[in-house]
Amino acid sequence: MRFFNGIEVSAEGSRGGLSLGWNGSHLVRLKSFSKNHIDVEVQEDESKPRWRFTGFYGATDFRNKGETWALLPRLGENNSLPWMVGGDFNEILYTNEKK
Template sequence: MNILIWNCRGAMKPLFRKTVMDLVAWHSPIIMVIMETRLSGARAMEIIETLPFDGVEVTDTIGYARGIWLLWSSNAVHVDILATTEQEIHAIIRVRSQSLNWLISAIYGSPRFTERCVLWENLKMLANIHDLPWAFMGDFNEVLSEEEKSGGNPVCMRRVRAIKECIDACPVMDLGFSGPKYTWSNKRETGDLI
């Protein structure tokens, strides 16, 4: 089962729909998580209706920031939404072709540490309630070590401890990634990615 995660940084960009359609054509995802859409409400639904998914859960944005869209093909999976906040969508996924149930958490962590701490507490609470196989995915807006970043401010150990406590309380492990190690540029040149 293919799951695709994309940090689009704005669903209003001119090539947004074309990019989604290309990603779907290349990867055939059954579930797609689009983060940092910067769009919610009626305008988000207008765009989502043009995409090749018939299941949807959308978080509220804060002004023109954040936003998570969880999209799925309901002929392949049944999705029970458990909770949605500005930083997270939690759902139980039931694969229709198998007797397989699992938990998904689509995350776009706040840039503010105090708000991320609320997210960490929500994840710990969910870990105490469910014992299903669980995947959390997305952008946590946090690093676990100095090796996960290049340049910028030094790693804050208080913030590292907070996310590590969350990970330790939840039965998860880091599956790694594919693609460039550093992806955030803040509109800087490629060599300045951090």
Template sequence: METKVSSKRMEAIKRQCGFLNGIDIDAIGTRGGLSLGWKEGLNLTLKSFSKSYIDVEVANEDELDTWRFTGFYGVPVEQKRRESWDLLRFLKSKNNKPWLVTRDFNEILFSFKKKGGRIREERQMASFREAIEYCELYDLGFSGQ
């Protein structure tokens, strides 16, 4: 998740939540920052990370089946979002295991999903949809706020 706090502060928050293991990337001021925490007994292997993502491989208890998890933070500046989509494509090219991406892409797939604020340009959403399709990702939706 995007933390907006230092990794030192995030470490304390993770411990309070019972996550004994984790990876933190510092926020720059009050922007960005990522954290991935997990409890004992889960076998994760860090594959790569940057200010925009944390990419791990998760092994099931039998360690025979593995899958990939990526926490992703899209560039908030509209003119630079293509960098995020290129990064997503790059991450897809590095592995063919089942893949779950949780995120703040800072983009929407369709204009009807937007409530309030400035209207999104169709070309921006189309570029995002193309990246999602290329990566074989599907929006699972959400419930609640």
């Protein structure tokens, strides 16, 4: 993928796995990870403020969706940094789930 730096969460079996990659000398500190997220603090250089990024992958199984959605508020607790969350939330997987 041509990234010089990165964090990887291994797949469980033959499915899943997460990766967060970046170039440059940004200071990235891993806060936490699971099969559904990678949470980091970023400081692009010493003169710029820190901010937070969470890469998120929502459960594809309907039975586990509530669990992954409950993860976001827990990650947001006690956070004072600007925070960006991105990824694949898998909120709608099939047309019959649309309202």
